Every structure is written in C-alpha cells, then in structure tokens.
Amino acid sequence: MAVAALARPAIAQQHSGGGNQPASATAPGAAPKGSAPPPVTRIIARYAASAPADQVPEAVRKEATRTLLNWVGCAVGGSRQDAPGRAVAALKPFSGPEQACLFGRTERLDAPNAALVNGISSHVLDFDDTHLKTIIHPAGPVASALTAFAQFRPVSGQDFMNALTLGCEIECRIGNSVFPEHYAMGWHITGTTGVFGAAAAIGRVLGLDEQRMTWAMGLAATQPVGLKVQFGTDTKSFHPGKAAQNGMIAALLAQQGYTASDVAIEGFDGWGQALSTRHNWDEVTTGLGERYELALNTYKPFACGIVAHPSIDAAIQLRNANSPRPGDIRSIALKVHPLVLNLMGKTEPRTGLEGKFSIFHAVAVALVTGRAGEQAFTDAAVKDPTVVTLRKKVEATVDPAIKPDQADMVVTLNDGRTMHVFVEHAVGSQLHPMSDQQLVEKFMGQTEGILPTDRSRQLLDLCWKAWSLQDAGEIGRMGASA
C-alpha cells in the first residue's frame, strides 16, 4: 500500500513535464525515481527476434515440452464446455477460411479465431499450467496462438517450440516486473501479459526483424485483456483466448509495417504506467536467455482449487498403499492449512461445480477412485452414493502448523486399524512436480470421451516429440475431433 500511495503521484508529476518521456518507477528494487528505465520494449523485441533455438538448455526444452503437453490436454478437455461452444456459435458466421482446427471439436476457423476458441477451451476448467510467482497461466495465450497459426503457415517443431519458449518467457518476465501491484489493481495477469507472449511467438515464426518485433510488442501493449471481476463467468476463459488472438494480430500488423511506439511498455503514457503502480524492469531484462521462468512452470494434477491438492494427494497415496474398501472406513481425520476450509468448506455439494469447492467431496472421491481429474467433479460423481457416504466421514480440522502444500490424513477402519499419510509437498507443487507419467495420465484423462484413445495417444506422441516435428501444425490437426 505504501508503494501504491507513492507511485501514482509520481506518474501524475510526469504528466506535467509532457512529451514522450519514460515513466519512472519508485518501488524498492526498481530504478530510482526519475531515472530513465531501460528500453524494455526493444530489449524483449531483440530477444524475441533473435534468441537461437539451439541454445535453449535441455532442461528448459523438456519443461517447454511438458508445458505443451499439459496445455494440449487442457484444450481438448475443456473443448465441450459451454464457453467455447458459445464462442464458436458467435464467431463462425464471420470466420475466414478454415485454416485451423479446434481442439476436441469438429469446426474449423481462420487462425486468429481458432486461437481465441482454443484459448477459451484450454482455460475453462482452470486446469492449465501455473507460473506460481505471478499466477500467470503461461501456455494459454502463447500455445493457442502458435498451434492455430502453425496450421496456416507451416512451422518446424524446433521453431515452434522455440517460439513457445520465448513467448512464455516474455509474458512471465513482464508479469514478474509488475506483480503483485498490477494484479491487485484488478487485472487478470494471464490476459494482460499473455498478449505480449502471443505476439512475440507469432512474430518469431513470421521472422520479424527487431524493428517490426518492437512494433508487435507495441501493438500488444495497446490491447491488454482481462479483469478479475470476470472470475466465475465465461469471460475468465475468454482472457487467454483473446490475448492469443490480439497477439497474433499484433504480429501480423507489424509484419506489414504497421507502426507502434518503440517504448510502448516502459515509456511515458505506456503500458507500465497505465497498468501498474510499480515496475521493476530488471525482472524483464536481466539474464534473458540465461535463466528461464518457463523452467518454473507447474501443472495441476487435480481439477479443483490448488489448496485442496495436498489432501487429495494424501488420499490417493493412502489408497495406493493400503487399498481400503470404502465400506470398511469408519472415519477420515484430516489436518489442513487454514485456507482450505475457507475456500473449500462446502460440506454438502450438489453439483460438480460445487464439488470443486468441497474438500470433503475431493477427499472422498480420491479415496474411492484414486483420481481427481475432471471426471471427479461431475454432477454424477458428486451424487455417487459411495462417495456421498464417505464424504460425511471426513473430519477436516485446521492446523496452523500445516503449510499450504502439506496435509495430514489418518483413516480409521471399522476394525480399529489406522492408516496415516503426511504429505510434505503436494504433487504438482514447486518442490514435487508432476512426473511425466502423471502428466500422461492427466492428459489421457482429459481427452477420454472426447478423442478416440488411439488418437489421444498419437496426439500425446506428437507433443513428446514436438521439438523434432517436421510440421508443428500436426498438433492442432491431430487434436481436433475427426
């Protein structure tokens, strides 16, 4: 709050000076007030235009592959929800040539509109990847744009994955420079920074030079998407989709010489000034191409709020180790972090959506089925008699000693035997990332019932070998419903 109180008047003062002077930052760690910021827009444009694909470290290449794989599963998994269906109905009459498929659907649209719809599908279940430092969902805007565009204009796997990597890198770094103040103002950071990532990625596969890439960044800056007031409505998932589309259009305009400010991010009356009360531009520019934010990407193992994940993890571990029959269970004693009951305290969920806000349902369904994917949060799952009986036996108590990524569970059977699991770091957390095998299981769970199993496996295979594909457009084509 001290930062906010300081920073806004500083911007007001700059206005009295007039002219196209850069905005100063006043927060700790940022440049001293009044000093010129680095040429952020041009620095990231140069990086986006020239970062060599063959210098991405192996670990980052691997994380980029996992990011793609997780995102493709999400895009298929959410494709039959209401939101993408409504978007297709609205956009189809205006769509251009059938340049790109939609994940999990039969329609084809022009590339920018396909990017929009796929972005919606990939985020609608809140099951996509998370850059934990900023809560950005990095893949949404970038992969939505790239998978659609690669069907219109062939791109090698190497170029595609390099563009995905640098696009995610740019959005996460811009996010780091303004988080949390930007987020606290009301912005949904995935949409506001995602447009830069999508523009950089598409600009890169278009081969934009540094000046045109700078214009693409400028055109991206002028089209931020997303307010947090939309959470709980279809418009939340619109944000990564529209960011993808806006970014693609930005790159296409820049390719034709459509000019924009060269200092659109850091300049006076620019993105940073308008959209945040603090900017630490070093977060954007330092170590570009050396350290990778994308390497910190995480994936949700379970299709509900992240605070429930340690408890679900405990339930699945306990089931895998002991195979208790639901009918044999007398009680389930759960110790959780205080936020859990705050956010997930619904004791009698009546719908699948309500189930996502019930730690009792989440634990019960995980004990019964050993899974907590999208199928665990359907209306049917919430009404399943075995699950209902078991969820009434869950006693959750808050324990301040339990950390956010921890949970403690003791199951007592009717015969008096007890089983205990303590989760130190939940699966999917920074210190216990999902394994490749867990990502595969999540992927197959998401595509189940939408794509035929053999097609899902082919799609999975394309994702694993994405860096070496001849034609990355195959991913989007294979992901469509036949």
Place this chain on the structure above:
Amino acid sequence: MAVAALARPAIAQQHSGGGNQPASATAPGAAPKGSAPPPVTRIIARYAASAPADQVPEAVRKEATRTLLNWVGCAVGGSRQDAPGRAVAALKPFSGPEQACLFGRTERLDAPNAALVNGISSHVLDFDDTHLKTIIHPAGPVASALTAFAQFRPVSGQDFMNALTLGCEIECRIGNSVFPEHYAMGWHITGTTGVFGAAAAIGRVLGLDEQRMTWAMGLAATQPVGLKVQFGTDTKSFHPGKAAQNGMIAALLAQQGYTASDVAIEGFDGWGQALSTRHNWDEVTTGLGERYELALNTYKPFACGIVAHPSIDAAIQLRNANSPRPGDIRSIALKVHPLVLNLMGKTEPRTGLEGKFSIFHAVAVALVTGRAGEQAFTDAAVKDPTVVTLRKKVEATVDPAIKPDQADMVVTLNDGRTMHVFVEHAVGSQLHPMSDQQLVEKFMGQTEGILPTDRSRQLLDLCWKAWSLQDAGEIGRMGASA
C-alpha cells in the same frame, strides 16, 4: 494529484476484504468512501437495450446526423493512408465472407474486420469529431461498428441512428465519470470507452435483452484498447478501430449467452478500479435519456491541430471579405494564444505532415486557397511557391490576452492598406459550431479524389436522411470505391 494519492490506497484496502464487492470512489462529487456504487453496468445495459428511438429529441437527432456525416467523410478521407492499407494487407488472408465494404477502398471484409479498418481510416488524419469535455472522438468506435454490421444484417435507419446515439452517449458518459484521471494514467480514452459504445450499439441492433446487454458491457469492459504512448504512430488510429471490433464481438458473444460479470464496470476488480483513480458514477447514470452528451459533439473544420483553428478561421474570413492577391501582401501580423507557437511553431515545414505543425504554413495556405482541409497539408501544398513566399511574411506573436479559441490578424498590403480580423470564437468551437454547409464542404473536400463527385453527393444525401433510411447498410456500400 491529491485525488490520485487518495484513491489508490482505497482500492488496496478493498482487496483485503476479498469477495466481489464494489469499488468505492473517493473523489469529490462521487459517492462517499466505502458506500456501494450504483449498478452502473446494469443501468447502462438497460438503457442500451430499451431506449426508444422515437424519444430522442429533435436537436439530438440532428446532431447525431451531423456526427454521422462528419465521420463518414473522415472514413473516406483517411482511407488511402498507409495505416488502413497496412491493416488490410495484414487482415485480408484471415477475413471471413465479404460482408462489408471499406470506405474509400475496393476491398471487402467480414463485418468485424471491416469495422477495424474503417475505424483506422476515420481517425488516421485526426480530423474526426471531438467530445470536448473528455477529448473522446465519439463516432469512431460506434459508427465503424454500425456501418459495417448494417451491411451484414439489415438495419433500418431509425434503429441504426438510435444505436449510434446511445452508443456515443454511453462512451461519453463513462468518459465523463473517469476523466481526467483515467486519461492521465496513460489511456487513450477513445479506445477504452469506445468499446462500450460499440458493444451497446451492436447489442441494440441485435435486440439483446437486458441480461445479454449486461454481459456485452462486461465483455467490453474486459477488452479496453489504447495507450497514449502510441500517439504519432499508426497505432493511434488502431484504437477506435479495434474498439469497434472488440465491441461488436462482445455483443455477438453475449447474444449467444456468453456470460460476463454483471458489475464489470463498477465492481471490485472491475474496469473502474483498474483503469482510473477516480470514478464519479453519477456522470454515467444521471439523466440518461434526458440530457445528451452527443448534443455537445464538435467537428474540426481544418485538418490540423485545433490550436491553429482560430488563425485559419481569421485567414479565411479575411480572404473572403477582401480577396487580397497573395502577391500584393506585404506582411501578416498575427496575435495568438501562447500554446500556438508551442505546438505549431515550425517555420520551415518540408512535408505535409510537418505543415500540420506550422502556424505559418496553415495561415498562408488558408489565405491563398481559402481552405485548410487535407489538401492544404500535402507535400505539394507545403512546397507551393506562392504559399512558401507568403508563409515567410507571417509574423506570429504570443499575446496572453488571446484566448484559445481566438486570434487577431492584420494583413498589410504593399500599397499600405491594412485589413483586420478578430476571431472571437473559432469555427468548430463549442460556441461557434460548424454550420451544415461547412460540414458539407468539409465532406466534399475529404471525399474529393477518392470517390467520384456524384457518388460523394449520393453518400452525403444518405447521411442527411439517415434516420429515415429503409436500409442503413446503404451508407457503407455507397462509401466504398466502386
């Protein structure tokens, strides 16, 4: 600045409360801190969905007609500039069916993309209408969306003009509620408020009910366009075009039931909180359908910065009254407001664009030709020997007694005779609006060389009788190059 320092911490405080509570406003004239704002989003949605066309007062109907006519001239006049050309080149490969013509051009695009390009054309010369209280250019986003959409789906002139009226009204009122703080943050207010105007107008011709119109407003809120850092680049004119397109898409999505927040403008983490440090919601909601901001719309008579307009007005008046031959003029003594030499002090312009920043050129070309439309600011006009000779004879001095809409000019001939004009309120200013005849001359000047004269006259005629047209789509079709 006091407002800014107060308002931002107020928003930060609200965050600690959590939940979807409305943002409070702290500025004078706004509701007291902590009190709930009115349901702004729903109020304007109700107005947009239901304001009866036959209750628009005659004077407002007339001003709406003049707004349309002026805007159509601008859209034709700017259509051959680089910016719309580059946009067409970028967008054409992705465009849908040829649903709508482009003003002054031969290509056709799908309706949303046509709206984007026409919005660019209409603003690229900075010659369009101005709502002086907010510096919003009201017609750009709304008319760009409507003229394109009416070619796709037939709309009567009455419905079209009512939608234009309420769209402009909504964007200007939202602008009033946040100006100047919103503008000072860096936002280009035409794009950020224009998206609401376009969404309301298209939502209205689609016949959206109140709930769907509310969603359309919510979808508009989440897609603001435009930063002032872009001024001086192609991206400035992108703003009204993209606002038109975003607004149209918002309405089309809402029509299909795509949900958004019902409190997207005034709510916690909503548009007002994120995009301004002050919100006086009464400016939006009071007297809706009774007093009209559109009635205050103004039109630029001359194709350059508004500070030069009094001097140009003086030159044209002097020429019309006395018809001095340029060769007979010995000197031109001009007294101007201080801002004039600050903004227009270029003594030796070399290009048409530089001519727009030269009071010396502007006065000379007006004395020679009696006009100061787009043709007065071409490279050829700036290099014309008669104009060059005359501009060297202009002596401009700053006089603090001269108000912004005033100028004092004395022309002395070689034979010693003098001619004097004092302009009390320049033509086009609030107190001396352009006459219908002047609007017609501006229109014909803008379309000259782009449309055949008889086609220009037919287009003009369609604009004058817009409220009674059977099919308002005729306007966009007639405005295209054959």
